[in-house]
Amino acid sequence: MTLVEEFPDVRVRAPAKINVFLAAGPRADDGYHELATAFQAVSLFEDIIASHSDGFSLSITGPIDTSSVPTDDSNLALRAARLLAEHTEYGGGVHIDIRKEVPVAGGMAGGSADAAAALVACDVLWGTGLSMRELQALGSRLGADVPFALMGGTAIGTGRGDVLNPALARGRFEWVIVPNALGLSTPDVYREFDRQDDSPAAPAVPSEVLHALRAGDARMLAEALHNDLQAPALRLRPDLAAVLEYGETNGALAGIVSGSGPTLAFLAENRIEARSLQQSLERAGHEALTVYGPVHGARVV
The missing domain is CATH 3.30.230.10 (Ribosomal Protein S5; domain 2)
Incomplete structure (x- = not known):
């Protein structure tokens, strides 16, 4: 053969x-x-x-x-x-x-x-x-x-x-993803980021993030979510700020710009809360998807 x-x-x-x-x-x-x-x-x-x-x-x-x-x-x-x-x-x-x-x-x-x-x-x-x-x-x-x-x-x-x-992550974290039809260029976001001059010389992931992941505690992780590219992404796409605010006032523990954006990720306390937030976002006219993590990497199926 x-x-x-x-x-x-x-x-x-x-x-x-x-x-x-x-x-x-x-x-x-x-x-x-x-x-x-x-x-x-x-x-x-x-x-x-x-x-x-x-x-x-x-x-x-x-x-x-x-x-x-x-x-x-x-x-x-x-x-x-x-x-x-x-x-x-x-x-x-x-x-x-x-x-x-x-x-x-x-x-x-x-x-x-x-x-x-x-x-x-x-x-x-x-x-x-x-x-x-x-x-x-x-x-x-x-x-x-x-x-x-x-x-x-x-x-x-x-x-x-x-x-x-x-990194050790216990349990399952529930997310609601809000994509956006208008993409955002990663180089453009970094150029906007470079206009600020207060970035640390040696960035590090704080212990609070590792503790939250290790504990499988969504509320603890919500307090530690952070993205240095969020502010420059929102300056380029100020329309996203209203969606972030809507999600955070309608059931999300916290919301964050995913990477360089424009997709938004909302952390929910559990699957029921994630589904409720998804429905609320959809009623407000936004596309919304429920996902969870962590999952496996690339593999044959």
């Missing part, structure tokens, strides 16, 4: 993420910012199917607007596949079908999830047999959030956010 006959295609699922804490240092000479962040993978997933092909190609479907997602070689999933082929000297190609459910340009790392899923799928499809550590090293060359999409769960990220240490 040939490899193509044994593995005609491989399906992999990778999660979106929420930064429950994010602190950024000043911009370094290389243009990047040192970060200290606490990631949590949540139950909103990207699914990809990788199939054998002579070349490299991509198609995208899903319930969200994907018109702004590139299908050429600039797509992170295709870049991931080509990088793996180059690294392992694999001579064939792949066709990748992506079903997108994570908001595009929404601060939840949907593109990074695609890249992580592509690395795992192509590694299995091609039988290249890389370790998770090797896949994460390749992922870090594609984007700072890719290694976490591979890992999943809950983790502390330092450096550019790609140096990861797993």
Whole structure:
């Protein structure tokens, strides 16, 4: 039996993420910012199917607007596949079908999830047999959030956010996600952030965040939620502030801009409260999704 006959295609699922804490240092000479962040993978997933092909190609479907997602070689999933082929000297190609459910340009790392899923799928499809550590090293060359999409769960990220240490998180945290049709450019948010000059030289995740995660205590975590990119994101998109206020006065323990935005994440005390908040937001005219975390990283399904 040939490899193509044994593995005609491989399906992999990778999660979106929420930064429950994010602190950024000043911009370094290389243009990047040192970060200290606490990631949590949540139950909103990207699914990809990788199939054998002579070349490299991509198609995208899903319930969200994907018109702004590139299908050429600039797509992170295709870049991931080509990088793996180059690294392992694999001579064939792949066709990748992506079903997108994570908001595009929404601060939840949907593109990074695609890249992580592509690395795992192509590694299995091609039988290249890389370790998770090797896949994460390749992922870090594609984007700072890719290694976490591979890992999943809950983790502390330092450096550019790609140096990861797993964090103990007990129980299940309930979130209500409010996406926004108008994406927000991460570089634009960081440029707005750079206009302030009070960022710490060495950012760190405070012990309060770790204690809340370890205890599985939603109320404690709500008190510790923080995102240095929230203020610059709201300056660029002041319309989001009203949605944050609405959620926090209608049942959320706390709300936060997810990553660089514009997606908003509201922490709820339990599933019943999350569902009630979702319904309230929908009655007010906002799209709202209930998700939970932590969940697994990219894996074959």
